[in-house]
Amino acid sequence: MKRILITVCALGVVAAISAACFFFWPASIEAVQATHAQPTGSALVAKGEYLTKAADCAACHTAPGGQPFAGGRAFKLPFGTIYSTNITPDRKTGIGQWSDAEFVRALHRGIGRNGEDLYPAFPYTSYALLSTDDVLAIRAYLSTVRPVSLRNTDNTLVFPFNQRYVLRAWKLLFVPTRPWEPSAAHDAAWNRGSYLAEALAHCGECHTPRNRMFALKSGRKYAGAVVDGWKAYNITSDSETGIGAWSDAEIEQYLSLGHAPGRGSAGGGMGEAIDLSLRHLSSEDIAALTRYLRTIPAQRSELAARVVHDPGTLNGAKAWSPGADHDESAGFQVFASACVSCHGWDGNGQQTDSAGLRGSRSVNDPAGTNVVRAVLEGIKIGSLGGHNTMPPFAGAYSDEEIAAVSNYVIGHFSGRRGNVTAAAVRASRN
Numbered sequence: 173m174k175r176i177l178i179t180v181c182a183l184g185v186v187a188a189i190s191a192a193c194f195f196f197w198p199a200s201i202e203a204v205q206a207t208h209a210q211p212t213g214s215a216l217v218a219k220g221e222y223l224t225k226a227a228d229c230a231a232c233h234t235a236p237g238g239q240p241f242a243g244g245r246a247f248k249l250p251f252g253t254i255y256s257t258n259i260t261p262d263r264k265t266g267i268g269q270w271s272d273a274e275f276v277r278a279l280h281r282g283i284g285r286n287g288e289d290l291y292p293a294f295p296y297t298s299y300a301l302l303s304t305d306d307v308l309a310i311r312a313y314l315s316t317v318r319p320v321s322l323r324n325t326d327n328t329l330v331f332p333f334n335q336r337y338v339l340r341a342w343k344l345l346f347v348p349t350r351p352w353e354p355s356a357a358h359d360a361a362w363n364r365g366s367y368l369a370e371a372l373a374h375c376g377e378c379h380t381p382r383n384r385m386f387a388l389k390s391g392r393k394y395a396g397a398v399v400d401g402w403k404a405y406n407i408t409s410d411s412e413t414g415i416g417a418w419s420d421a422e423i424e425q426y427l428s429l430g431h432a433p434g435r436g437s438a439g440g441g442m443g444e445a446i447d448l449s450l451r452h453l454s455s456e457d458i459a460a461l462t463r464y465l466r467t468i469p470a471q472r473s474e475l476a477a478r479v480v481h482d483p484g485t486l487n488g489a490k491a492w493s494p495g496a497d498h499d500e501s502a503g504f505q506v507f508a509s510a511c512v513s514c515h516g517w518d519g520n521g522q523q524t525d526s527a528g529l530r531g532s533r534s535v536n537d538p539a540g541t542n543v544v545r546a547v548l549e550g551i552k553i554g555s556l557g558g559h560n561t562m563p564p565f566a567g568a569y570s571d572e573e574i575a576a577v578s579n580y581v582i583g584h585f586s587g588r589r590g591n592v593t594a595a596a597v598r599a600s601r602n
């Protein structure tokens with residue numbers, strides 16, 4: 173309650189400053205021009221297609237089961253729901269009539285065509301760092317996708333959050349005012365990785381915790397946060413609570429395929445980012461990202477979720493036999509009937525490595541946050557030929573059964589005691 177009050181007060185202050193800004197901050201528009209280095213024709217479109225994937229515009233601008241880039245995906249916030257918009261070149265309902273300058277202004281400053289302030293659910297706090305050439309290339313590519321006639325869904329935010337000008341002071345405080353710049357202290361690969369992570373692939377939007385004003389905590393860069401009910405883990409160089417102990421090859425494999433043996437698999441927003449974005453990146457770009465991640469200063473996070481690689485509970489376990497860790501609990505039974513055919517008792521994955529649970533952070537987290545999400549919603553990295561698919565079990569089992577199987581999975585694959593309760597599963601369902 174206290175937290176909510178402080179948040180409301182903080183936002184009240186922001187609203188007051190915003191109202192003041194409102195009168196003397198016109199949504200000016202600057203002419204834009206590409207540099208001489210910008211390609212033209214089909215080379216420009218190809219460049220734009222690659223960047224659009226790296227920036228993962230499709231993830232948010234495509235509704236579940238909807239047409240690519242036609243918008244309508246819902247973003248539920250504590251104070252209402254925001255919908256992404258149609259960014260296909262349809263002239264009436266999409267952005268077909270936008271000028272290049274308007275498009276650049278939207279990505280760099282979070283301003284809509286009519287000068288309205290856009291909500292930061294659209295991660296322009298990261299895209300503000302993109303070079304103008306890259307934004308124009310993205311525009312050139314988006315102009316070639318199939319136009320879809322689909323009206324934008326109205327947001328349902330409560331007062332005062334439905335007053336867009338409230339965002340002005342927030343933007344003044346938290347949106348970078350100039351594009352990303354290379355650091356002379358580092359080589360070209362590191363700089364490419366930094367640009368990819370910070371500007372294009374916006375890793376921090378999920379992996380950096382936010383303060384009460386919904387801004388990223390710069391002092392806790394990549395230290396881990398919760399997104400859509402999933403934990404986006406600590407990806408700093410801390411060896412116990414981050415990914416400092418992963419080899420380069422493991423990080424590269426995880427980012428490009430969604431799985432690294434002995435490290436676990438990507439579900440939730442990470443599975444989606446890999447499916448639609450990261451797996452399309454060149455091996456040079458994946459190596460550059462890895463290079464950059466290695467240099468993120470270590471931050472400690474949840475010590476309770478340290479990974480145990482060879483828990484005693486796996487002693488003697490084989491693909492088809494649980495070994496000594498055999499009981500008749502409800503969780504064991506659900507695992508035996510619904511899970512073992514894909515996962516195996518030894519945690520190495522049956523049929524496919526991707527289903528290997530050994531060493532995964534998720535099964536080492538006593539809170540079981542991501543285990544519960546994975547069981548409820550399943551995982552679909554669709555484009556990898558069906559090997560990375562787990563069906564959803566939300567409708568198949570009760571909260572009690574899902575809590576039981578989650579605790580069994582944590583116990584068996586990490587040797588720890590899971591704390592998942594039926595109430596936690598119910599909360600995760602909502």
Ligand code: HEC
Nearest residue numbers: 227228229232255256257259278284285290291293294295
């Ligand atoms: C994390 C989700 C997310 C990602 C990624 C994302 N957007 Fe958006 N975008 C949104 C949401 C939500 C809105 C609506 C914001 C609002 O109503 O204030 C939006 C709005 C926009 C708008 C304003 C459209 C209008 O009609 O006013 C443009 C243009 C846009 N996005 C382009 C892009 C491009 C290009 C990319 C990739 C470089 C991208 N977006 C990536 C969520 C996202």
Ligand code: HEC
Nearest residue numbers: 373375378402403404405437438439440441442533534542
């Ligand atoms: C849309 C949100 C989102 C974005 C964007 C995102 N991640 Fe993630 N990431 C997650 C989530 C959620 C998990 C946990 C996945 C799971 O357990 O299945 C995760 C897991 C990871 C892991 C595994 C960590 C571990 O200990 O198992 C790595 C490495 C990682 N992300 C790196 C990145 C990098 C690098 C980027 C940017 C290129 C990125 N992520 C962008 C949400 C995101």
Ligand code: HEC
Nearest residue numbers: 437438439510511514526527534543546551559560561562
């Ligand atoms: C049809 C095969 C299949 C079945 C059945 C299945 N899984 Fe999975 N599961 C997978 C695959 C494949 C992955 C890895 C997906 C990826 O590559 O990201 C996975 C991932 C997971 C993860 C890791 C989640 C994460 O994001 O870190 C957990 C935990 C898990 N499964 C638990 C279960 C449980 C518990 C059951 C039974 C209720 C179950 N699975 C049933 C195939 C399956």
